Amino acid sequence: MRFRTAAAAMAASAFVAGSFIVVSPAIAEPEVTRADVEKAFDRAEAANETLNQLTADADALDARIDEVGSEIRSIRKVYKVQRNELGADIVQQQMEQPLGPTVGLLGSQDPDLFIEGLSAIDALNTTRADALESFTRTRVELEKRQAQLDEHQRELDAKLGKAEKTQKKLTAAYREAKSDLARLSAAERTEMNQGxxxxxxxxxxxxxxxxxxxxxxxxxxxxxxxxxxxxxxxxxxxxxxxxxxxxxxxxxxxxxxxxxxxxxxxxxxxxxxxxxxxxxxxxxxxxxxxxxxxxxxxxxxxxxxxxxxxxxxxxxxxx
Missing domain, CATH: 3.90.1720.10 (endopeptidase domain like (from Nostoc punctiforme))
Incomplete structure (x- = not known):
């Protein structure tokens, strides 16, 4: 109740003293010139060119990701064939000369353990040693390509994030340019839009x-x-x-x-x-x-x- 009474008293005081209150005029927006409009469109076009570059970069990364993915699929096929061939060789050797506990490593899906099992076999002949070396190179190449694929994907995600932000910047700059254009006189707008x-x-x-x-x-x-x-x-x-x-x-x-x-x-x-x-x-x-x-x-x-x-x-x- 006291709050309403005080508020009413303040309102009454303001009304009585109304003739002494000076109301500040609204601050007018600064005048826009044709040069301002052109600069605003330039800013929008600069953002557009940045977006174009990011899009081109993203397209190139997409293409590289597809290329590396295809390379990985091809290498995996070779990897599987080499691993199976090495495994078949060892099975045959196991039948001819039992290897004891070492053969258990050959069933591992871990390439390092698999190779460890192979390396532990003293009876490997030269052909098998060459096959083992070839298998190792294939595995290293597969890991290298997978790392490249992961890096390209991270780069692509970063480019797409930047592109999204740039698209927003372009939209804001274009709206500003349109707003500035609309504040020109009709005659100025007509002249600026003339082809x-x-x-x-x-x-x-x-x-x-x-x-x-x-x-x-x-x-x-x-x-x-x-x-x-x-x-x-x-x-x-x-x-x-x-x-x-x-x-x-x-x-x-x-x-x-x-x-x-x-x-x-x-x-x-x-x-x-x-x-x-x-x-x-x-x-x-x-x-x-x-x-x-x-x-x-x-x-x-x-x-x-x-x-x-x-x-x-x-x-x-x-x-």
Missing amino acids: GDVTPVSNAGAGAAKKAIAFAMSQLGDPYVYGGTGPNGWDCSGLMMKAYAAAGVSIPRVVGPQIAAGRKVSAGELQPGDLVAYPSMAHIGMYLGGGKVIHAPRPGKSVEITSLSSGFGVYARVS
Whole structure:
């Protein structure tokens, strides 16, 4: 009862003194610029490239796990045959010359005990000694491959864990970029979302570069998709990888390794077909000549032709 009375008194006091209370205005959100939006999309694309690399690493580990698993199965078959052959030899010898307690070791499933039993038999001839040595090598190889398999599985689990965290980071960065974009004026949003030039460039490049450019050109207007490697949606590095694959040239999946796989060139040396990337390695495109670049820009836009001056600053030639 005293609490309610005190509360009522406080409320009354506040009401009476209301004219003296100054209410702080709501803190306005900081203004967002086009540059802020572009940076937000850059952060999202950087996370996408990290995720692409983790995915590529996980796929490679998966393939290696399958390969080692197949090797283990083959070695186990040899192991079983060798063990059975050695066992049959000893059974025959036991019939001809009893071995006493030592023969009990030969029934053990423990390879070390089995070999100990064999080693204890002085009557082994040269052929059996060679078979024993071969069996030992097979066992060691089997253990080695099993250890490799276990290590690859641990690496894969770690990659998948990182990929899950990176996927969350990408989602958060993309939501932030969309939110920033929505805070621009309608006119600014329209201007930012306008597509670039989609007029195909003909007869650009030579050899593999010409074929890569032709492939990229055939994707003009296709939407940007995170992790996209075609055929109907692309991210920046996915488009470059598939363009050069169409020309018979294999390049890595991710921006940084794609640039590293080529030969660095200067802006003055650029030729059609050269890869052009942001210094941050968050984005990549292909030079067409005449100061133009074809690329997959960002979500909400499609494969387009833009100016080389649009943030690109690292250049490499795919040989």
